[in-house]
Amino acid sequence: SQKIEQNSEALNIQEGKTATLTCNYTNYSPAYLQWYRQDPGRGPVFLLLIRENEKEKRKERLKVTFDTTLKQSLFHITASQPADSATYLCALDRETGNTPLVFGKGTRLSVIA
């Protein structure tokens, strides 16, 4: 069956370091992969989208990679700040396309000052 795994439930890092979060999937061939940020008690907020034919995407301090051979996406936050503390979710479209996203369970990131 199709599965999405985000490598850690929680990740603690020092302010100023680069945070790297992993999203792995099996039995999928998604055309798009998205990353969201979710703060406690709120809905997820879109951060980045990467297409299957793109290796890397950047937005300010954020970088996403997408390796369809490894079936993996890495999400990096450089020069992390305490305000980056949140849960980060990866999401994939289903293979049939234009169907609602399937989400991983998320990684809770804590940036310590």
Added chain:
Amino acid sequence: KAGVTQTPRYLIKTRGQQVTLSCSPISGHRSVSWYQQTPGQGLQFLFEYFSETQRNKGNFPGRFSGRQFSNSRSEMNVSTLELGDSALYLCASSLRWGSTEAFFGQGTRLTVV
């Protein structure tokens, strides 16, 4: 433009009761999806409505149902509430799932006692 609006924000119900949650999508978005989020299971897809028709459905019992109106507003209903239905219920809308971002509402926090 206005975001996705969910009402109510908080709800406390007793086991056995039923509940109706409401979602108004982004203007121009005809597709609405509902997700249930719990600490253990993460974001789980409930169902999707497009142009008043249910287009996709997740693995939830028949107690969970929904509908969409001609103005794209959607409601979901849970009958015969169980303690395990306590969760954050999120509604999302998108122009095209997968290839464009999904917009989430703030969610409705349902507590069943």
